[in-house]
Amino acid sequence: MKSLLTRLGLAAALLLGSVSGVRAADPKLVVAFLPKSKGNAYFISCKAGADKAAKELGIELLFDGPTDSNAAKQNEIVENWITLGVDAIAVAAENKEGISTALRKAQKQGIKVVTYDADSMPDARSFFVNQATPEGIGQTLMDEAARLLKAEGEFAMITASLTAANQREWQKHIEARLKEKYPKMKLVAVRPCDDLKDKAQSEATALMSANPNLKLIMAICSPGVPGAAEAVKQAGKTGKVKVVGLGLPNENKRYVHEGVTDSVILWNTGDLGYLTIHAAVSLAKGTLKPGAKSYTAGKLGSFTIAGDNILLGKPFIFNKGNIDQFNF
Amino acid sequence: MNRYFRELSVVGALGAVLIAMAVFAPAFYQPQPLLSLLTREAPTLVVACGMALVIICRQIDISVGSMFSVVSVCAGLLAARGWPLLLVLPVAMLLGALLGAFNGFLVAGLRLPSIVVTLATMVALRQGLNMVRQGEFVNMPDAVQWFGLSQSAGQWLMVAIALALLVALGLAMRHVAAGRFVYAVGTDAEAARLAGIQPQLVTFLVFVFIGAFTGLAAMMNIVQSPQVQPLSGMGLELKVIAAVVVGGVAISGGRGNLWGAFAGLLLLACVAPALTHLHIEAYWEKAIQGGIILLAVVADGVRSRKQN
Numbered sequence: 001m002k003s004l005l006t007r008l009g010l011a012a013a014l015l016l017g018s019v020s021g022v023r024a025a026d027p028k029l030v031v032a033f034l035p036k037s038k039g040n041a042y043f044i045s046c047k048a049g050a051d052k053a054a055k056e057l058g059i060e061l062l063f064d065g066p067t068d069s070n071a072a073k074q075n076e077i078v079e080n081w082i083t084l085g086v087d088a089i090a091v092a093a094e095n096k097e098g099i100s101t102a103l104r105k106a107q108k109q110g111i112k113v114v115t116y117d118a119d120s121m122p123d124a125r126s127f128f129v130n131q132a133t134p135e136g137i138g139q140t141l142m143d144e145a146a147r148l149l150k151a152e153g154e155f156a157m158i159t160a161s162l163t164a165a166n167q168r169e170w171q172k173h174i175e176a177r178l179k180e181k182y183p184k185m186k187l188v189a190v191r192p193c194d195d196l197k198d199k200a201q202s203e204a205t206a207l208m209s210a211n212p213n214l215k216l217i218m219a220i221c222s223p224g225v226p227g228a229a230e231a232v233k234q235a236g237k238t239g240k241v242k243v244v245g246l247g248l249p250n251e252n253k254r255y256v257h258e259g260v261t262d263s264v265i266l267w268n269t270g271d272l273g274y275l276t277i278h279a280a281v282s283l284a285k286g287t288l289k290p291g292a293k294s295y296t297a298g299k300l301g302s303f304t305i306a307g308d309n310i311l312l313g314k315p316f317i318f319n320k321g322n323i324d325q326f327n328f
Numbered sequence: 329m330n331r332y333f334r335e336l337s338v339v340g341a342l343g344a345v346l347i348a349m350a351v352f353a354p355a356f357y358q359p360q361p362l363l364s365l366l367t368r369e370a371p372t373l374v375v376a377c378g379m380a381l382v383i384i385c386r387q388i389d390i391s392v393g394s395m396f397s398v399v400s401v402c403a404g405l406l407a408a409r410g411w412p413l414l415l416v417l418p419v420a421m422l423l424g425a426l427l428g429a430f431n432g433f434l435v436a437g438l439r440l441p442s443i444v445v446t447l448a449t450m451v452a453l454r455q456g457l458n459m460v461r462q463g464e465f466v467n468m469p470d471a472v473q474w475f476g477l478s479q480s481a482g483q484w485l486m487v488a489i490a491l492a493l494l495v496a497l498g499l500a501m502r503h504v505a506a507g508r509f510v511y512a513v514g515t516d517a518e519a520a521r522l523a524g525i526q527p528q529l530v531t532f533l534v535f536v537f538i539g540a541f542t543g544l545a546a547m548m549n550i551v552q553s554p555q556v557q558p559l560s561g562m563g564l565e566l567k568v569i570a571a572v573v574v575g576g577v578a579i580s581g582g583r584g585n586l587w588g589a590f591a592g593l594l595l596l597a598c599v600a601p602a603l604t605h606l607h608i609e610a611y612w613e614k615a616i617q618g619g620i621i622l623l624a625v626v627a628d629g630v631r632s633r634k635q636n
Binding site: 236250 | 465
């Protein structure tokens with residue numbers, strides 16, 4: 001009931017907004033920004049960057065999304081935006097194929113489409129703002145681990161599952177980097193945690209007792225990082241066994257401050273939102289065209305475009321010095 | 329053949345694993361990691377006790393994982409608001425008991441099949457929680473951890489609570505009339521009714537019990553770290569059902585005991601750390617656990633055919 005009311009209210013607000021826009025013949029561009037789910041802190045932090053870009057560019061930003069990660073709801077929202085006649089839509093796709101039909105329809109109506117965070121089918125959008133390539137993630141994690149261990153010693157890895165495609169992809173790049181650059185480091189074990197913090201904690205406990213020379217645990221799924229950190233802390237090995245991983249700042253702040261976890265790696269979500277809105281606006285204005293090789297987004301400067309992927313660049317490293325600036 | 333052959337065979341298997349570890353990976357027996365392992369399994373044991381009751385009563389409850397998550401998050405939020413843990417604990421158990429009572433009402437009151445009822449509540453609770461929390465962790469004050477005790481005191485407390493519950497319930501099932509009613513209803517509800525037992529009431533109550541135990545277990549889990557992951561408890565139902573079945577509790581009801589379930593739980597819980605210590609690839613973990621479950625089910629099948 002509540003969600004119905006808010007949705008009605010939102011629709012009314014949107015309608016009013018667009019009507020007044022038309023009446024005033026305001027050249028203000030309208031860009032719609034669709035997260036996978038709108039209550040999620042991750043996407044709210046993306047939106048903070050998007051808001052900043054909207055302000056700078058003097059455009060109107062619409063923000064709406066499902067309350068739960070719901071692919072069908074995403075389609076509905078896009079359909080509404082098509083009806084409203086927005087200028088550009090930026091989408092984080094919950095379902096790659098599912099959203100694409102609606103996005104193609106939007107493109108047919110002359111609406112420019114970019115995706116961010118999670119891509120649609122390539123023909124349903126002009127560009128995908130790619131927050132991190134598997135290669136970038138793998139290399140940054142491995143380099144950070146090597147930096148902490150001074151490129152020497154044993155480490156173990158905790159993954160979500162041994163079969164998940166993204167985990168395997170990251171693992172492949174981590175192992176490639178290890179082989180190429182760090183001959184004195186050794187990956188002694190890879191353990192799955194089923195995306196559960198509690199299981200990661202048990203796994204990390206066993207890893208430490210089974211491998212007395214273990215110097216570092218690298219968790220490449222987000223619940224694994226605090227799970228491993230808690231295990232290290234409880235084993236009284238803070239500082240002796242270091243923890244790095246791919247995760248969210250809020251889930252790791254306390255361990256970073258306690259010195260259990262050294263670095264948490266992800267991308268700067270604010271920058272992701274900022275770059276996405278800049279790209280969407282430039283597309284709508286015609287200043288960014290398919291085939292471009294690079295793109296300059298306001299204060300963030302220049303970004304490489306690989307094919308139809310605008311690359312956000314190297315992942316971001318959260319550590320003691322900067323983690324408090326992020327809230328997601 | 330000894331009537332406790334099934335239980336003894338599980339204990340034997342567990343003993344074999346423990347001896348093998350002593351020979352091939354003595355590092356397994358370091359006090360801190362071992363205590364941590366037991367502490368991590370203590371909440372699971374509490375839920376497994378409840379599951380044993382439910383299965384002996386010829387029912388099943390696959391919603392325990394979702395109940396566990398819901399109670400964990402609610403209790404975590406209360407603790408984060410500064411509620412004293414001694415108040416949060418009864419609230420958590422009450423919430424669990426209420427969720428269990430809802431299952432119990434549908435199963436015993438409306439006579440619906442428990443697998444369908446608890447499948448529905450499992451999905452509904454999980455999705456509802458996802459919708460509200462969006463996967464966000466609950467951060468609690470540091471004082472919550474270990475109920476404010478030192479780490480080792482807290483760990484021993486968790487293990488002690490779980491073992492105390494196991495022993496009390498294990499004895500009650502054998503020596504208290506209410507415990508024997510559960511066996512009677514699980515063996516033959518109609519005969520139990522003729523003997524003056526109210527099968528529907530017993531069925532309702534076992535669901536209330538497993539709910540309250542799940543609430544307690546959730547509490548015992550959230551004090552082990554300062555954060556609650558809303559996914560915690562995912563897959564818990566499979567873990568405890570497997571432990572109970574491996575421990576010799578017949579899925580057709582009326583047979584088995586909590587000691588067996590305890591041994592089954594320990595056996596399955598040993599698999600992952602044992603593989604880590606033996607440096608065997610993790611791919612084998614689920615396969616070995618599956619193999620153990622299959623072996624137990626086959627043993628049950630062979631035995632009941634012999635009896636017929």
